[in-house]
């Protein structure tokens with residue numbers, strides 16, 4: 001069992017996403033001691049942004065790729081190999097300006113590649129994700145609360161995007177734990193954090 005944490009908070013000190021992901025993983029490992037854990041910290045080490053040369057290398061058939069093109073894609077290949085090895089994926093994702101951190105978008109731009117993580121069917125003009133048999137958990141901290149179905153929920157371009165992109169990659173089993181009211185202080189933050197931790201402890205058993 002390989003568990004990959006993809007962490008996208010730019011903060012180390014005081015990061016709610018990091019603290020709650022760590023709590024989940026600690027409890028997960030106590031229930032699943034055979035787990036191999038690996039951290040991909042895109043918040044600290046942002047993946048290289050893709051470029052025109054990257055795009056050209058990506059669409060060049062493997063047998064025609066130059067050494068330079070292989071070098072350009074090396075980071076992407078490494079990130080994909082790591083992702084393919086994972087059975088369980090935990091995403092620590094702060095909401096930044098109603099969306100995901102740019103760091104995480106850079107990660108997805110590197111790992112979403114036809115023939116590697118998704119297939120494209122020309123006849124039906126449709127994609128199918130190759131990351132089947134994997135499960136994902138999104139832990140998303142934010143200052144507000146954006147429960148699905150509420151007025152504020154319509155402003156959440158973070159988790160609906162993540163759910164879509166994980167499904168697009170073939171990961172259908174996606175759990176989501178919202179950690180609202182972070183940084184607001186007081187009873188509401190305390191209560192929301194405790195509720196999120198309790199849910200994560202439940203999920204760690206499954």
Ligand SMILES: Cc1cc2nc3c(=O)[nH]c(=O)nc-3n(C[C@H](O)[C@H](O)[C@H](O)COP(=O)(O)O)c2cc1C
Nearest residue numbers: 009015016017094095096097098141142143144182
């Ligand atoms: C650059 C930036 C943008 C943010 N944008 C939002 C936002 O649009 N909505 C929101 O509810 N919180 C927003 N926040 C608050 C963070 O989501 C919240 O503090 C969260 O706990 C950060 O995650 P972390 O504690 O893991 O670092 C923002 C914070 C930062 C630093």
